[in-house]
Amino acid sequence: MTKVIQPAEWAHHKAVWIGFPSHPELWLEDIDPARVEVVAFARAVHADGAGEKVILVAASIEASDTARKMAPFAEVIIEPFGDIWLRDTAPIFVSKSAARDFRFNGWGGKYDLPGDDDIGARLARTRRVELEHCDWVLEGGAIDGDGTGLVVTTEQCLLNPNRNPGFSRPMVAEFLKRDLGFSDVLWLGNGLLNDHTDGHVDNLARFVAPGLLAIPEGTDNDPNWRVYQAAAENAAAFGVEVVRVPSPGRILHDEEIVPASYMNFYIGNASVVVPQYGSSNDDAAVAAFAALFPNHHVVGQRADHILTGGGSFHCISQQIPG
Numbered sequence: 001m002t003k004v005i006q007p008a009e010w011a012h013h014k015a016v017w018i019g020f021p022s023h024p025e026l027w028l029e030d031i032d033p034a035r036v037e038v039v040a041f042a043r044a045v046h047a048d049g050a051g052e053k054v055i056l057v058a059a060s061i062e063a064s065d066t067a068r069k070m071a072p073f074a075e076v077i078i079e080p081f082g083d084i085w086l087r088d089t090a091p092i093f094v095s096k097s098a099a100r101d102f103r104f105n106g107w108g109g110k111y112d113l114p115g116d117d118d119i120g121a122r123l124a125r126t127r128r129v130e131l132e133h134c135d136w137v138l139e140g141g142a143i144d145g146d147g148t149g150l151v152v153t154t155e156q157c158l159l160n161p162n163r164n165p166g167f168s169r170p171m172v173a174e175f176l177k178r179d180l181g182f183s184d185v186l187w188l189g190n191g192l193l194n195d196h197t198d199g200h201v202d203n204l205a206r207f208v209a210p211g212l213l214a215i216p217e218g219t220d221n222d223p224n225w226r227v228y229q230a231a232a233e234n235a236a237a238f239g240v241e242v243v244r245v246p247s248p249g250r251i252l253h254d255e256e257i258v259p260a261s262y263m264n265f266y267i268g269n270a271s272v273v274v275p276q277y278g279s280s281n282d283d284a285a286v287a288a289f290a291a292l293f294p295n296h297h298v299v300g301q302r303a304d305h306i307l308t309g310g311g312s313f314h315c316i317s318q319q320i321p322g
Helices: 024-049 061-070 119-127 169-180 225-238 282-292
Strands: 013-019 053-058 075-078 098-103 130-137 150-154 184-188 206-209 212-217 241-246 271-276 297-302 317-321
Touching (some): 024 053, 024 061, 024 297, 053 061, 061 075, 098 119, 098 169, 119 130, 150 169, 169 184, 184 225, 206 282, 225 241, 241 282, 271 282, 282 297
Parallel strands (some): 013 053, 053 075, 212 241, 271 297
Antiparallel strands (some): 013 317, 206 212
């Protein structure tokens, strides 16, 4: 493979794919409000043309017609998929003209939905990019790079036997270096409670600048406060600079704790969009990210109904560098 490195998310984007909720049988009563939240996110990223081109990906004609009516500012394409989590199923770009595609097994066999296993290759064809297939399981939300060669991930996900049985830390690190150009791997432990992705790092820790890692700080009633503390201690021991940001705390849906996280923000050309959940910390989180991204417009958008599907803004998007 040609030597490349995955660009940091704050590098310039030519466009972004965003998944549009398409299957009523999956989303049930949440499909309409989830579509409203997705379009609001897309509009913030587009920023009246000052941001980046938005490509809404719909899985059916009905969904595409609705997307065009709701988001006239966006391009809408039809590519059948299982669900909207394009961070995990779309190709991962390593340059403006090259991308990598990985095996996908439904987050460790939990959700085997038609179309999710090959949408990455199909989306790559729509951009006419050079695509190389990597024959091991990796989801984009499981990693986050700072553009210098450093990547952060969790042991809970990438060493989980439901992904790549028998893989060791050195093996995974070698594959990350070989296929995405990383030179150093920062291993954190576990991800958030009740996260069906088995601890994706984009709910736990995100780079906000080269060598600067944002990690939430929770109080003792936060179900993840020990996870956050362990991640911060591991990152500091590794040698990266850590900045602590607010956590939404304990968020319930149908009396069950859900993996709500401000860390599932998206960094666009003009905007940083932070998910909101009606928590008392929502405004503080936006202010914290505004301080970290002074050259962006930082905006909070509700993501309650998207979260019923298992993720938020970062999970439904995949940037195309340009």
